[in-house]
Amino acid sequence: MSRALLIAAALLAAPLAASAQSAALDGQALFHAKCGMCHEAGGMGTGLLARRIQPAELEKRAKLQPDYVFQYARRGLGNMPPITPGDVSDSQLKAIAAYLAAGPHGAK
């Protein structure tokens, strides 16, 4: 198998496994794909948030409001750049916000 095919297969496998949980947009998978590089454990966002709020990982928060997540992601905040509709569509961002608001989620 070519290298490109292997990569394509790997990229397809992850969302397929996650989408078994819900037929709609998968907020958890989207969160990891679009926000995880900064908001997972050890991420830059997690590190900066840890200075003022605990738990610093957004997935472990109990009281995040969907509107709050949506607005701050769109506007940006401090060292977080604005997340544009080109990066993450409104419906994708709503799915991410709903997933975070349904927390706390256990460590993955």
Ligand code: HEC
């Ligand atoms: C390039 C890194 C980066 C990416 C990508 C990123 N963030 Fe952030 N985010 C940050 C940083 C850094 C902060 C802390 C800002 C500060 O307080 O200075 C933050 C803060 C936040 C906050 C505020 C949390 C609080 O307690 O006030 C929310 C909500 C948030 N991010 C949501 C998201 C969502 C949703 C996504 C994906 C769509 C995302 N972020 C993608 C870096 C990032």
